[in-house]
Amino acid sequence: MEKRNLTCIVCPMGCALTVELEEGKVLSVSGNTCPRGEKYAQEECTHPTRVLTSTIRVADGVLPVVPVKTAAPIPKELLFEAMAALRELTVPAPVAIGDVICPDLCGTGIALLATSSVEKKEPDA
Secondary structure, three states, rough: OEEEEOOOOOOOOOOOOEEEEEEOOOEEEEEEOHHHHHHHHHHHOOEEOOEEEEEEEEEEEEOOEEEEOOOOEHHHHHHHHHHHHOOOOOOOOOOOOOOOOEOOOHHOOOOOEEEOOOOOOOOOO
């Protein structure tokens, strides 16, 4: 039997969790003060996911980049692949908060969204 110690990140309490696993299956979770901690521990040990936040280049914008995040968590093992894909992206200005930058990031079915707005540069007179 394998034991993993985690710190729950679901709420500010930061419960110290102990997870017992056997052959990749969660047998028990202890240390959590709420059911969300148990769910977090199970997911973290069997299929960890993360919300990806980063920036994308903006062409002709008043700012050079726009902040973005995934609409939902993506599998943790895809983070480096997703970041490589983001490095290749450039969006034209203007960009509005909530704009879908990429509808299906790395085949996950999860969209990449703008989390701020960037206006278009005024042409030089």
